[in-house]
Amino acid sequence: MSDPEKVFPTGLTLSEAEELHSQLVDGTRIFGVISALAHVLVAVTTPWLG
Amino acid sequence: MLDQYRKFALTRLSNLGPNLLPFADAATADLPLGRLLRLSMFQVTHGMALVLLVGTLNRVMIVELEVPASIVGIMISLPLVFAPFRALIGFKSDIHISALGWRRVPFIWRGSMYQFGGFAVMPFALLVLSGYMDAATLPAWVGICSAAIAFLLVGIGAHMVQTVGLALATDLAPPENQANVVGLMYVMLLIGMMVSALLFGALLADYSPGKLIRVIQGAAVLTLVINVIALWKQEPRDRSRARQAAPEDDFRQAWRSFISGGAVAPRLMVIGLGTMGFGMADVLLEPYGGQVLGLSVAATTRLTATFAVGGLIGFALASRVLSRAHADPMRLAVSGLIVGVPAFAAIIIAGLAHSTLFFLAGTLLVGFGTGLFAHGTLTATIQSASREQIGLALGAWGAVQATAAGLSVAVGGILRDLMISLPLGTGDGITAGYVTVFSLEIAMLLIALLATRRWLASPLPS
Incomplete structure (x- = not known):
């Protein structure tokens, strides 16, 4: 725990934590786009709103 | 008293941390068979994707969904378009710089995500393509484009996972074991293809749109779950690589020398x-x-x-x-x-x-x-x-x-x-x-x- 760069409690350094976070953000974006596309396709096939 | 509890909880948490993260221990000289078997499971999902695209969906689209054979042929060959990019993907993973010291994991994860995403939208795209219910009133390009997106996503994901997965297996296996690793990879691919062909055949024997959605989305979830299990704690972190200056990112030159x-x-x-x-x-x-x-x-x-x-x-x-x-x-x-x-x-x-x-x-x-x-x-x-x-x-x-x-x-x-x-x-x-x-x-x-x-x-x- 002497390394000042380490982020408690994961034991990752700042840049490592940032990289994991960026993967998380990218993943959320990709899954978001995919689910939006899936919803649109379902909506045009069997409209459930109005 | 409260301070003691706090300290206790934090030490427990920090000890828990590394076990919950998908990092391997320091690289070991020998790769145990169990771990290798687990890694080779990405070939099972690849086999599953192959069978689903070339076999099962081919039949379902033509027989049950009554999509013209020419469009089915184009859809099925779409993933092929990305095959030449495997060389580029492999090269990118060779030179990938990550603070975590990983080269292969980010690519396999991303590939699994694309493959999952493609399968997740595919059943709906296919239903739109076949003009199911209200989709019949839509212009044809909507169905064609969405189905194309789904097939392309699966294709690019499958190419990424297999290329970089094989590279990871090669990284991990000691040279005298490489032939056995290759054999194992092929056997797992074959097993994945056989099992999923039988399974999909049985599940879709009496077709219904709901069943199609369940089967393809089930394949999507399985892809992500199996690939994460395969990947978990496999690639060792190379801290020295993380600190290195970025190698030259010149695919053309690397290809020429290769x-x-x-x-x-x-x-x-x-x-x-x-x-x-x-x-x-x-x-x-x-x-x-x-x-x-x-x-x-x-x-x-x-x-x-x-x-x-x-x-x-x-x-x-x-x-x-x-x-x-x-x-x-x-x-x-x-x-x-x-x-x-x-x-x-x-x-x-x-x-x-x-x-x-x-x-x-x-x-x-x-x-x-x-x-x-x-x-x-x-x-x-x-x-x-x-x-x-x-x-x-x-x-x-x-x-x-x-x-x-x-x-x-x-x-x-x-x-x-x-x-x-x-x-x-x-x-x-x-x-x-x-x-x-x-x-x-x-x-x-x-x-x-x-x-x-x-x-x-x-x-x-x-």
Whole structure:
């Protein structure tokens, strides 16, 4: 725990934590786009709103 | 008191941390079999994707969804468009700089995500494509575009996962174990294809749109779950790599130096020709058995099993032979080609003489030759790659192999449809048609053999 760069409690350094976070953000974006596309396709096939 | 609790909780948490993260311990010299088996599971999901795209969905789209065969053909060949990019993906993973010290994991994760996403939207895209319910009022391009997006996503994901997954396996396996690792990878691919073909066939036996959604989305979830299990704590973190300056990101230059090294270009040509020669049999053997030899549907299904058993024997033998020191994998691949020639000849004779025995023996031998050839060429690719260019080498192998396999399935399918539609009946006319195709395959194997003459003539590299 002497390394000042380490982020408690994961034991990752700042840049490592940032990289994991960026993967998380990218993943959320990709899954978001995919689910939006899936919803649109379902909506045009069997409209459930109005 | 409260402070003590706080301290206790935090120490417990920080001890828990590393166990919950997908990092491997420091690289170990030996790779335990259990871990290797777990890693090879990404091949199961690859096999599943292949079967779903080329087999199951092909049938469902044409028979149940009544999509025109031309559009189905285009959709199924779309993932092929990305096959050449495997070389680029492999190269990118070779030079990937990450603060975490990972090269392969980010690519496999991202590929799994694309593959998942493609399968997640695919059933809805297919229903729109077929004009199900309200989608019938939409212009045709909506369905075509969305289905194309789904197929492209699955394709690019599958290419990424397989290329970088094989590179990771090569990174982890000690050189004397590489042949066994290659064998294991092929066996897992075969298992994934067989199991999912049977499973999808049974699940979609009585089709309904709801069932289609459940099956494809189930495949999507399985892809993500299995790939994460396969990947968990596999790649060691290389902190020194994380601190290095970025290597030169020049694909063109890397490709030039790769292709000019050793016998890379002719080897890739042999891989392409051999894969095409063997690959066409895959789609043609069953209709041949049915139309020319008059086998029943159940009997032709057993054919597929015979073919797979031949392949398994080939993989097993190749793993054994190549585990020995100084075994040349390219020579083994050549013997696979040599086995293929009489195998196809036996299949031709079977049609002319109406002999089921010859047909079964030929099928078994084709499977065996395919196994030897596939194992030999992949092992040769891995063994000749330098440590820093493994991703690029496997990408190049995959690009050629996947393109050739896809093309042969497409060409084989077109020829099969031609045979069925031609007014040749079941007599000598159709036999002549198939004999021509199988002769073409023999010719391809012979050309590949000619191209390998150089290796056979030159002494073994020490």
